[in-house]
Amino acid sequence: MMHSFGELVTKFTSYFNVRHFPMAPSTLYDPCEYFLGLGGKRIRPVMCLMGNELFDKITPDAYHVANAIELFHNFTLIHDDIMDKAPLRRGMQTVHTKFDEPTALLSGDVMMIQAYEYINKVRTNTIHRILTLFNKTAAQVCEGQQLDMDFEKKETVDLDDYIEMIGLKTSVLMAASLQLGAILGGAGDSNAKHLYEFGLNLGIAFQVQDDYLDAFGDPEKFGKQVGGDIVANKKTFLLIHALDVATGAQKEELQNLLKQNEDDKVEKVLAIYRSCGVDEWARSLKEKYVTVAFQHLEDIAVLSVRKKPLKELTSFLVQRDF
């Protein structure tokens, strides 16, 4: 029997909810456990289980690799929070805020090492293919974070360059999570490749949706302050497109708004976004990527009933308004 997306989230969450690190030295490992304890949606490891179950019954190796993926993802969050000087994550103190920067740096390092120890538990002869994909993806995520920091220093960024960065920073880990599960499930090269492309396009659509909700989401459903990206002058799909299509006067107003932080900043930026049609553009961009993702899902040669959980995942990631 296959599992729905929701069942797999529940299954993985309870499996993952154990101590992953030794007790001592507590100054190193307590921060690791603290951060994992903040929770998270565990989307990426669940994608590994889904990629696995698309082809076969879930194997124990898929759980090991799912653990590795989740630890790797949390390692990147701990280090990103240091780089971004972020005080909060999921409404709680970040590791470098609750402890200190050296501790956060080292806790992240040892979390990545523990990720590789879970990879080491893979008992089939796929270990080299798993490591190759995991390493390549890990390096790409670092490249994406570096490009993101580089872009923050620039005044304007080309949309294609921005999409490439988001692909590295966000999508490749989703795509790889699915493909790692698929490899462990004995998928052929063509099926594994289409699944990867599904994940890559889904990841971009997910980020477009994320940017869209930050600006246009219902604050009650969204659960966090709307316009956070605008207040922080964060480069998003919306801002980059707005600067591309705005009239001379709008562009000037937008650039002036980026230099200040008055009470009506969010409202004024949103007004420009709306008058440039940024909201409609973002919705159709998201649709474009979802369509390509579904074409690749279509091309995977397994019974279509097996693909149902991946369709549920897509709804969860890109049609959500919360």
Add this chain to the structure above:
Amino acid sequence: MMHSFGELVTKFTSYFNVRHFPMAPSTLYDPCEYFLGLGGKRIRPVMCLMGNELFDKITPDAYHVANAIELFHNFTLIHDDIMDKAPLRRGMQTVHTKFDEPTALLSGDVMMIQAYEYINKVRTNTIHRILTLFNKTAAQVCEGQQLDMDFEKKETVDLDDYIEMIGLKTSVLMAASLQLGAILGGAGDSNAKHLYEFGLNLGIAFQVQDDYLDAFGDPEKFGKQVGGDIVANKKTFLLIHALDVATGAQKEELQNLLKQNEDDKVEKVLAIYRSCGVDEWARSLKEKYVTVAFQHLEDIAVLSVRKKPLKELTSFLVQRDF
């Protein structure tokens, strides 16, 4: 034909002296190449080759693992320099000084990932044993660095705790480097274990010698300012022992000296060290660890002529006065 220690250093250095990272994004990978270009003695990877050649002709896998060890070691240096806020390394700017902290953090991360990609090149069925030892050692090195930072915040540290910390921070990587080579050379468990213990004890002796030279070395041969640890109030074997054995009056003087940084600080601390017999104590502590190391070397069941390079290594690490 076996190689001498010096020959292996030359061999590895020229093998390692290639580009290890992609060209782009240069903002991420140039800092990695810059740091590797600062050089270093390449002791640890050479120990891997020596551990390998102790048992058999050097295998290509030993070179892959040696690369992984050297990249891992350099990753720890880049991150340690951030944590210690060190401006210089080998007389040149550290990565976070030449570039910035976020870049140094991320360059270190991607260097560790590349280390694992070299591990992934191991083609024999030892891959799981190699990964297990590599991961365990990597985590221990992080534990050692954390304990070191914890100790810096304390007024006094117990000698046994300090030795445990040095073991983790410095010795385990040397011990593991030898043992990783041995595993790839087909060593039996007993031989591999004695080689590990040899490396562990040698590593402690090396650190005692390092602390000794910083205080009592010949400045002309030593190549760096004598007393650097004293100026920085760094906890060393010497300071910890001095605080253990000093008379009440000496202890008070020492603690007052730690609170200031006047011109005669080094001279005055050295006078206390000498009158407490710290110099003689350090030399005999070093001898103690070298003796235990040699006992383990003795117990390795291979022709004694094969052990010659390891004896040369020992001389290089602990009898050097430069």
